[in-house]
Amino acid sequence: MSNPFSDNVSKERLWERHQALARIGATVTGGVNRLALSDEDFAACRRLIEWGRSFGMLESRDEVGNVFLRLCGTDSSAAPVVSGSHLDSQPTGGKYDGVYGVLAALEACESIAASRVPLRRSIDVVAWMNEEGSRFAPGMMGSAVFAGARTLAEIKAVKDATGVSVAEALDKAATALADVPLRALGGVPFAYVEAHIEQGPVLERLGKTIGVVSGIQGKRTFRVVVEGEAAHAGTSLRSERKDALLAATAMVGALIEHIHDEEDVVKFTIGQFTVTPNAPSVVPSGVTFSIDLRHPDSDVLRKLGDAIDGICQQNAAPCRVDVKELSTAMSLDFPDHMRQRIDSAAARLGISKFELYSAAGHDARYLHGVCPSGMVFIPCHLGITHNEAESITPDDAFAGARVLAEVLSELAQLES
Amino acid sequence: MSNPFSDNVSKERLWERHQALARIGATVTGGVNRLALSDEDFAACRRLIEWGRSFGMLESRDEVGNVFLRLCGTDSSAAPVVSGSHLDSQPTGGKYDGVYGVLAALEACESIAASRVPLRRSIDVVAWMNEEGSRFAPGMMGSAVFAGARTLAEIKAVKDATGVSVAEALDKAATALADVPLRALGGVPFAYVEAHIEQGPVLERLGKTIGVVSGIQGKRTFRVVVEGEAAHAGTSLRSERKDALLAATAMVGALIEHIHDEEDVVKFTIGQFTVTPNAPSVVPSGVTFSIDLRHPDSDVLRKLGDAIDGICQQNAAPCRVDVKELSTAMSLDFPDHMRQRIDSAAARLGISKFELYSAAGHDARYLHGVCPSGMVFIPCHLGITHNEAESITPDDAFAGARVLAEVLSELAQLES
CATH class of the missing domain: 3.40.630.10 (Zn peptidases)
Incomplete structure (x- = not known):
């Protein structure tokens, strides 16, 4: 033909x-x-x-x-x-x-x-x-x-x-x-x-x-900005530090735990993670990281995405965190x-x-x-x-x- | 005078x-x-x-x-x-x-x-x-x-x-x-x-x-290189990913826990933490981070520093990790x-x-x-x-x- x-x-x-x-x-x-x-x-x-x-x-x-x-x-x-x-x-x-x-x-x-x-x-x-x-x-x-x-x-x-x-x-x-x-x-x-x-x-x-x-x-993307305080790696006391990297890794750990699904359907990715000033002997003053969250079921996507800000806030101390949703697209x-x-x-x-x-x-x-x-x-x-x-x-x-x-x-x- | x-x-x-x-x-x-x-x-x-x-x-x-x-x-x-x-x-x-x-x-x-x-x-x-x-x-x-x-x-x-x-x-x-x-x-x-x-x-x-x-x-510094695999944030299954950022954050969490001292004498800092390719919708293929570890007691410093490689290896899966000591200076x-x-x-x-x-x-x-x-x-x-x-x-x-x-x-x- x-x-x-x-x-x-x-x-x-x-x-x-x-x-x-x-x-x-x-x-x-x-x-x-x-x-x-x-x-x-x-x-x-x-x-x-x-x-x-x-x-x-x-x-x-x-x-x-x-x-x-x-x-x-x-x-x-x-x-x-x-x-x-x-x-x-x-x-x-x-x-x-x-x-x-x-x-x-x-x-x-x-x-x-x-x-x-x-x-x-x-x-x-x-x-x-x-x-x-x-x-x-x-x-x-x-x-x-x-x-x-x-x-x-x-x-x-x-x-x-x-x-x-x-x-x-x-x-x-x-x-x-x-x-x-x-x-x-x-x-x-x-x-x-x-x-x-x-x-x-x-x-x-x-x-x-x-x-x-x-x-x-569907897909929701977020930008998370963690604000701490720079300090000397050799002299500042742990109890007095505001280490943005430690706060950010605590957030990442808590997010992974919360978002985990046995069925392996949800897609959760932190692809960008940038540390300031990013020097070996300086306690990090800031971390900015991205979240890319996807799920075919719009209800699940809505629920998981809505929890992100709270989880980050709970794990921020002694730093501060700001979570901004960059884009929202339902299935x-x-x-x-x-x-x-x-x-x-x-x-x-x-x-x-x-x-x-x-x-x-x-x-x-x-x-x-x-x-x-x-x-x-x-x-x-x-x-x-x-x-x-x-x-x-x-x-x-x-x-x-x-x-x-x-x-x-x-x-x-x-x-x- | x-x-x-x-x-x-x-x-x-x-x-x-x-x-x-x-x-x-x-x-x-x-x-x-x-x-x-x-x-x-x-x-x-x-x-x-x-x-x-x-x-x-x-x-x-x-x-x-x-x-x-x-x-x-x-x-x-x-x-x-x-x-x-x-x-x-x-x-x-x-x-x-x-x-x-x-x-x-x-x-x-x-x-x-x-x-x-x-x-x-x-x-x-x-x-x-x-x-x-x-x-x-x-x-x-x-x-x-x-x-x-x-x-x-x-x-x-x-x-x-x-x-x-x-x-x-x-x-x-x-x-x-x-x-x-x-x-x-x-x-x-x-x-x-x-x-x-x-x-x-x-x-x-x-x-x-x-x-x-x-x-x-005393002070010991290390460079930790985590090797995973880049993948699409929207399509790759969690169970098949080799996410270098997740492996690195697991290592950081385990290291903090191991090194924690109530007396607040040990100084432990991850000041540099760099992600590759560092793009919002790509599962990270690599992370390189620094460790700066200090303690006035050389025995404690030796013991804590010597544990780092093992802790990173235990938390590396499904990625690979290489830990290199950059400098060693006792008190x-x-x-x-x-x-x-x-x-x-x-x-x-x-x-x-x-x-x-x-x-x-x-x-x-x-x-x-x-x-x-x-x-x-x-x-x-x-x-x-x-x-x-x-x-x-x-x-x-x-x-x-x-x-x-x-x-x-x-x-x-x-x-x-």
């Missing part, structure tokens, strides 16, 4: 583009360090634009640093179908997280363009700004502002560890991509589809190629019709599939708020991700891009 | 010089950030040299970055009397730690020079390189190499957090102080006397001005005749005094290994130190410099 829109998806081209992007910000140990709004991030966007231009896509960017490539439809007044993910990475990230969703969408468009069949709606490939939230926390800034969930002013004030604000970094982006036309911020897409590596072991263990994503588990389910479309496309192409929940957060969370959204997963070896050893296969990447080409072309032909 | 060698100690000049040095590397919150071998450190050495030159002292430096000023004696072949401390600070340090010992020695020499009485031995004022051990660990590098306790090659290999080695930083020092004559490394002084702020509350509480230091408490007592000289000088000048142990380590520890050494303490408000709020009074600073002028001039007149 012929599938004109997905038949020209190229496994080789898709794979080579992944390897080409992986060289931008490559680490010596095989991973990628391409933080949001860094020079490497700009270089990756620039490369993406060149590839899109090569088959006639039109580039644009918006004020929050999202980068778009448009495959024009016949009805320029019709809302576009949007597909993509992000090009930024964790400091010791892998080659595929985010990148796959952008390149699969690009590949799908190149295949659709090759069919020479005109579609009603335009298709926009997008690279959302700062999904990872590693340099500027919390993440998903580009999609959140696009969808109106956060304001541009609010995220512009966020600073990285060196004191650089998002506002300053966006000015750099505007300079680096000065020749890329600016488009209006936001909008209401006709639909949004995001391809992504699973970042879990389920598909690989079951031997399935495509994950039809039913929804995204969500994608619309049935989007899930069915992905499911049917895989079936049509004879590719195995399985419906599963996303344990990780994605930009699709915010798009879900403004238009029908869905996600396509492909397997991720051993579920290892946010790690330089992250790995996928060219065959799985290829299968996902074909399913995406089918779904995007189908959506782009719909009247409403 | 006239005391020709100490009568010209100037309270105003001594105080103004402290304030002048405090402006080099001043922090906005009233402290000093003047890390070893930084541009600020070089600028402070430069200022010291200018002051010494103004009354005829001769400057020199050695290969390990120590800076000397000599007040020449009549017998150039006689071993010199040495006095000083250090000009480097903690990242959020105060204005007096180390600086006082250097400026009090300089002031003593200026007073001795003003007496126009020729002394037999030269007096060397010294600023030892990297006492604090904050940028390059462990500290007291300049005095340790001078005294032969560590080799130049060994310390040159040490790197700071940004990867700069002591060797590279010493090259910068050689450039910054290129016009200062190089002297041979090491030597055997006739005697060494170090003035310092107490860094504890004893003298202030007792209302005493001069501390006659009987000895220095020491200064010779009686040095203590008596300081005691008598204070008595002669009518200044109140008290004999006490030093809880903090000092460069005098290493000099004690090569020549008769002693220390003079002055009060430190509330014992607050390694803190921007560190404070002393001009009167106490003046009293200490007068005692030092008496002791140094007396030593410099001795035949043997």
Whole structure:
């Protein structure tokens, strides 16, 4: 059977583009360090634009640093179908997280363009700004502002560890991509589809190629600031110290104990933990640490998250502690019709599939708020991700891009 | 009674010089950030040299970055009397730690020079390189190499957090102080006397001005490296994680419990604690932390320190841990005749005094290994130190410099 829109998806081209992007910000140990709004991030966007231009896509960017490539439809007044993910990475990230969703969408468009069949709606490939939230926390800034969930002013004030604000970094982006036309911020897409590596072991263990994503588990993030007092390590009495590190480790211990579940469903992570002044012979005056808490059941998530402040306060003495919730996102389910479309496309192409929940957060969370959204997963070896050893296969990447080409072309032909 | 060698100690000049040095590397919150071998450190050495030159002292430096000023004696072949401390600070340090010992020695020499009485031995004022051990660990590098306790090659290999080695930083020092004559490394002084702020509350509480230091408490330092595995905060199962932060906090908790003493004599500090990759949504792959352990009783210090590796190993699972001892220094007592000289000088000048142990380590520890050494303490408000709020009074600073002028001039007149 012929599938004109997905038949020209190229496994080789898709794979080579992944390897080409992986060289931008490559680490010596095989991973990628391409933080949001860094020079490497700009270089990756620039490369993406060149590839899109090569088959006639039109580039644009918006004020929050999202980068778009448009495959024009016949009805320029019709809302576009949007597909993509992000090009930024964790400091010791892998080659595929985010990148796959952008390149699969690009590949799908190149295949659709090759069919020479005109579609009603335009298709926009997008690279959302700062999904990872590693340099500027919390993440998903580009999609959140696009969808109106956060304001541009609010995220512009966020600073990285060196004191650089998002506002300053966006000015750099505007300079680096000065020749890329600016488009209006936001909008209401006709639909949004995001391809992504699973970042879990389920598909690989079951031997399935495509994950039809039913929804995204909820997540709450916190910043905990412990204030103590600097003192000399050799002279100050234990009874008179206000050691911020000891208070912080007591909080961590109590939090772990409280949050522990035998079923191993809750996800609790302290990924960032920074000590001041961080000198061997000085009693720490301060500790700032992050909490990332996730659970698919919104009630459980609410209850566990609400206990955090109290637990930290109870373990703070003789220091002081301030707990601030940075982001709250309850669990969500994608619309049935989007899930069915992905499911049917895989079936049509004879590719195995399985419906599963996303344990990780994605930009699709915010798009879900403004238009029908869905996600396509492909397997991720051993579920290892946010790690330089992250790995996928060219065959799985290829299968996902074909399913995406089918779904995007189908959506782009719909009247409403 | 006239005391020709100490009568010209100037309270105003001594105080103004402290304030002048405090402006080099001043922090906005009233402290000093003047890390070893930084541009600020070089600028402070430069200022010291200018002051010494103004009354005829001769400057020199050695290969390990120590800076000397000599007040020449009549017998150039006689071993010199040495006095000083250090000009480097903690990242959020105060204005007096180390600086006082250097400026009090300089002031003593200026007073001795003003007496126009020729002394037999030269007096060397010294600023030892990297006492604090904050940028390059462990500290007291300049005095340790001078005294032969560590080799130049060994310390040159040490790197700071940004990867700069002591060797590279010493090259910068050689450039910054290129016009200062190089002297041979090491030597055997006739005697060494170090003035310092107490860094504890004893003298202030007792209302005493001069501390006659009987000895220095022992200290062992360790570096603990915990190795886990990076993973995604939203997808990886708790049971499959190798979370280096959780393992490290378990170690800290167990260490605190083991080391706790009701008497509050042991000093146990984890001042440095660094997480990798330190990103909010990544399970930490690594933690490196420092341990600073001190106790005046060498047997207790030995026993407590020897238990550290085992406690860390027991709490490491599912991560791995490597514990390395960086420095070991047992408690020491200064010779009686040095203590008596300081005691008598204070008595002669009518200044109140008290004999006490030093809880903090000092460069005098290493000099004690090569020549008769002693220390003079002055009060430190509330014992607050390694803190921007560190404070002393001009009167106490003046009293200490007068005692030092008496002791140094007396030593410099001795035949043997």
